[in-house]
Amino acid sequence: MNLRTVKTLHRWLAFILGAFVVFQITSGSIAAESRLLMQWFYPEKYRVEVGSSPATPTQIQQAMRKIAPDFNIAHVMVPPPDRANTAYMLMGGRNPENLHDAKTMVDYDQYQQRLIAEYPLVESGWIGTMTVLHRWIVFGKAGLYVVCLLGLATVLMSLSGIWLYVKTRQSARQLPMLNRYHRTLGIIASAFLIVTSLSGMVMSYVYWGDREAKLSVFANMAQADSASEYPLHDLAIVDPDAAYQTARVSLPDDYHLSAYSYASPHKPHYWFAFFNPRMFRKDVVIDGVTGELKGIYAAGKLERGSGFRDVLLPIHTGKYFGPIGGFLMTFFGFVVVLWLLSGIAMYISSRRGAPA
Numbered sequence: 001m002n003l004r005t006v007k008t009l010h011r012w013l014a015f016i017l018g019a020f021v022v023f024q025i026t027s028g029s030i031a032a033e034s035r036l037l038m039q040w041f042y043p044e045k046y047r048v049e050v051g052s053s054p055a056t057p058t059q060i061q062q063a064m065r066k067i068a069p070d071f072n073i074a075h076v077m078v079p080p081p082d083r084a085n086t087a088y089m090l091m092g093g094r095n096p097e098n099l100h101d102a103k104t105m106v107d108y109d110q111y112q113q114r115l116i117a118e119y120p121l122v123e124s125g126w127i128g129t130m131t132v133l134h135r136w137i138v139f140g141k142a143g144l145y146v147v148c149l150l151g152l153a154t155v156l157m158s159l160s161g162i163w164l165y166v167k168t169r170q171s172a173r174q175l176p177m178l179n180r181y182h183r184t185l186g187i188i189a190s191a192f193l194i195v196t197s198l199s200g201m202v203m204s205y206v207y208w209g210d211r212e213a214k215l216s217v218f219a220n221m222a223q224a225d226s227a228s229e230y231p232l233h234d235l236a237i238v239d240p241d242a243a244y245q246t247a248r249v250s251l252p253d254d255y256h257l258s259a260y261s262y263a264s265p266h267k268p269h270y271w272f273a274f275f276n277p278r279m280f281r282k283d284v285v286i287d288g289v290t291g292e293l294k295g296i297y298a299a300g301k302l303e304r305g306s307g308f309r310d311v312l313l314p315i316h317t318g319k320y321f322g323p324i325g326g327f328l329m330t331f332f333g334f335v336v337v338l339w340l341l342s343g344i345a346m347y348i349s350s351r352r353g354a355p356a
Contacts, residue, residue: 003167006160011347013157018340020150021193024200025333027134030127032317032330035083037127044116048087051111057240060088061262063113064106070094074102075218075261080275087116099266137207144208151201158190158197182346185339192332199316206309215301217283221261221271237263238291243270247284250293255282263288273300279319280310 030037038046055063057076064071072092079086088108093101105124107116136143165172165183172183210216240262247270248257255274263270263286270286285294298305299313314320318329 010160031131054110151197182342189339243286247272
């Protein structure tokens with residue numbers, strides 16, 4: 001392959017994809033640290049004083065029935081253990097014709113058991129917006145195609161950079177410091193971009209396919225016609241705390257609660273989502289009448305959740321390798337930005353030195 005051709009390809013791919021890469025890195029970092037950023041930018045809505053223990057599922061349900069009796073809780077979002085001073089977020093609505101509505105967000109102080117703020121989901125702020133935009137699924141199938149196309153182009157750009165590094169390693173010693181700096185950063189950046197781009201593309205493809213096949217545990221449990229041997233209207237529903245304890249003991253101790261939804265007359269099961277420190281996910285479903293364990297599902301999927309689907313998020317976030325992996329992913333993200341900036345500086349320098 002012609003060296004000049006690859007250099008030209010690599011340069012223009014970098015120019016074209018630069019904005020996309022920076023956006024994905026920035027929005028991904030925001031998504032990873034969303035709870036912390038919420039506290040920084042909206043402390044009046046999301047920061048709470050840590051008390052002795054947070055409210056249990058039963059206590060939250062009882063308190064909300066008194067505070068806002070017409071508010072139907074679709075699900076509760078729980079912050080991770082290292083963000084215990086972040087308020088719980090309750091998704092739901094006040095539409096009696098659609099008890100599965102989740103277009104309203106309530107910030108709830110889990111220690112004082114009080115409602116902090118309530119607002120439409122669309123007004124949840126730029127942090128939530130950036131988190132959603134990072135996935136591109138909000139744009140439907142067109143978003144899937146765009147992110148996959150740009151992801152493949154990013155991989156091609158990275159591979160071309162690695163090829164150039166290998167082919168020019170002998171002559172690189174004579175290059176200016178800026179060029180050598182760019183080459184060194186490029187090797188690190190390329191490895192990072194290949195891993196994150198490939199895992200992100202596969203995650204998007206899998207998510208879309210699973211949504212089309214209706215494999216989401218939560219979505220299925222939220223349906224009124226989900227598998228149930230009996231109607232709940234005339235039967236007692238198991239206490240939420242008892243259901244949570246059954247779910248909790250079904251998993252290893254290192255899994256922490258991330259979200260849950262209540263069983264009710266229009267929804268036959270309790271749903272609990274857990275994560276461990278490496279970002280492996282397990283969804284636990286509890287029968288709303290008997291209190292028995294209905295199932296444990298990997299990666300939030302009714303089926304096909306184990307295997308490569310289970311490791312996609314841990315690899316994409318770097319948490320597969322523990323806390324150091326998450327830190328390195330953030331660090332490499334900054335390296336990529338520096339690499340892009342050094343490439344722009346090289347281009348400007350070469351244009352200034354070009355003959356008139």
